[in-house]
Amino acid sequence: MDITVIGGGPAGRTASIEAASIGENVTLIEGSAIGGTCLNEGCMVVCGLNDVSKFLNDAKNFENLGIIKNNYEFSFKEVTKGVKKTVGKISHVLETETKDAGVKIINGVGKLKEDYVVLNNENLKYDKLIIATGARPFIPEIEGAENGITYKDILNLTEIPEELIIIGSGVIAAEYANIFSNMGSIVHVLCRNQFLSILDKNIKKYVTKNLLPDVNIHENLQTNKIYKDHVSTDKGEINGKVLFATGMTPNSEIAVDMVDINEKGHIIVDDGMQTSHESIYAAGDVAGKIGNTPISRAEGVIAARNACGIHSKMEYTYIPQAINLYYDVSFVSSNNKDEGVEGYIPGSAGPGSFWRVLEGMTGLTKININENRDINELYSISPSSRTSMAYISKLLKEGQNIDDFDDFIEVHPSTDAIYKLMRFFARFE
Template sequence: MDIVVIGGGPAGRTASIEAASLGENVTLIERNEVGGTCLNEGCMVVCGLNDVVKFLEDAKNFKNLGIINDDYNFSFNNVTKGVKETINKIIKVLEYETKDAGVKVLKGTAELKNNSVIVNNENIEYDKLIIATGARPFIPEIEGAENAITYKDILNLTEIPEELIIIGSGVIAAEFANIFSHFGSKVHILCRNEFLSVLDNDIKQYVVKHFIPDVIIHENVQTNKIYKNYISINNTEISGKTLFAAGMTPNSEIAANIVGTGERGHIVIDNRMQTSHENIYAAGDVAGKTGNTPISRAEGVIAARNACGIYSEMDYKFIPYAINLYYDVAFLNSDNQDEGMEGYIPGSGGPGSFWRVLEGMTGLTKINVNENRDINNLYSISPSSRTSMAYISKLMREGQKIDNFDDFMEVHPSTDAIYKLIRFFARFE
């Protein structure tokens, strides 16, 4: 069977490898570079820049403690150059892995026509098609929007902005506010509604106080106009370069009038990743379910299996998320939001947080448990919470209750208080 996958990001690349492993003839079409937004412009860029932030913050703390004497300066141009070089190396690894799995990789812009895809003037017929074309930054309808930049432009900056205005209220806004405020920019965040509404209020306040203390946050504001070096909000002017971090727009135009789309422009799919067309599947950001790279990979696997005739459904329960700051800010929320018992505990001193104990900055973990002994919400701030939350998510999807954690044995030393807090709750009836 001939399967064509359009888009070489996390969803598309994973789908193509899965389909090839099942013995199908797979062609992957990518317009730019494999890896998608996450590798080339998003998550990995944030990781690279935030690693520098962590080093600078640790050096500052060590100097304050009298452990080192040096002040560290850095070259922003060398940082962005190094991030690009690292990304290019990872791209080569991903390309090799994809081709080694038996996938034919074509570079070019795809166009759909009947039961075929046209790329580089070549007509490629398919039995099943998987669309994984991702998404692009959402550009709000604000006068002067052309004067703003997005995450796609970050690595092309030649210098750190003295003043930066971030329009957005979610994870991307928080991550870039953290990076550029520590790089020396005076940062404003403009939120149409509430900043980081995905977080519990105690967790949000910890983030604001400890990770972005110098950032000025404006909630419930409307931007009137964007100029080259300042903006106008509520009849007030704020100077700085503007960065849009206000969400994503699905790249679904390729399938216009071929499959059903929703109000936000996303391709409508069921839990098998099937679209309104029986031979076409979609996965990742273009499907608009959730902006989460591991979920995109999982959707790619589900799409590939169903395209190959293996019935499989996606499970969206207990999805773990994280914000990439000085410490990981990890969280998961269940669909069940019944009122329950709530508690929190400070983080532990250990790898990554030992030298923050004296100032009381070891993180925070908070949990809400319902009367059925299920976890409603779980939030954790620590150097290792990103990893721990993934395993908790797996156990929750398997139906584990807090009582099953009474004899849980974590690896020591650990900075994560998740297991300690859950075991504490397990002792209460």
């Protein structure tokens, strides 16, 4: 069977490898570089910049403690150069890995027809098609919006903006506010509503106070006009270069005449990632379920299996998520939240947080459990929470509740306070 996948990001690449491993003839079409937005412009770029941001934060702390004297010069141009080089190497590895799995990769932008894709003046026939074309930055309709930049432009900057205005209130806004404030910019975050509304109020308070202490956060504010070096709002003017972090727009135009699309532009799929067309599937950001890389990969696998005739269903319970700041801010929650009992404790001293004990900044862990002792919500802020939360998510998916953690044995030393809080609740009725 001939399976064509459009898009070489996390969803498309994973779908291609999965279909090839099943034994089908797979062609992957990618218009740019393998790895998609996550690798080339998004998650991995944030990781590279945040590593430097953390170093600068640590260096400042060690200087305040009298441990070191800072005489270094910081070059943002060299940072972006290094990020590009590293991303390029990873992309090459992913491309080689994909080809070794038996996938044929073709570069180009195709046009979709009933049972074939028009690409480079050729008609590529398919039996099943998987659309994984991702998404692009959403630009709000604000006068002067052309004066702003998005995450796609970050690596083209040659120096740190003296003043930066981030329009947006979610994860991307928080991550770039953290990076640029640590690198020396005066940062303002302009939120139309509330900043980081996805977080519990206590967790948000910790984040804004301890992890984004130098960031100026403006909530319930309307941006009226954007200029090259400032913006006007309903509460006055603010100076700075504008970075949009206002969400994503799905790249679904290729399929607009072939499948059903919702009002936000996402391709509508069922729990098997099948569209309204029996031979077409969609996965990742273009399908608009939960916008993160692991979900995109999982959806790619489900789409590939169903396209190959192997019945599989995508499940979205207890999805672990994280915000990439000085400490990881990680969380997981049940889809069906009930009223429950809350508890929280400070983070532990250990690798990555030892030298923050003196200022009382070791993180925070908070839990909410219902009357059946199931976990409604779990938040953890620590250097290790991103990894811990993924395994906690797996246990929760398998039906574990608070009582199952009474005999949990941790690895020591660790900054993970999750197990401490769980064991505490497990010992009390």
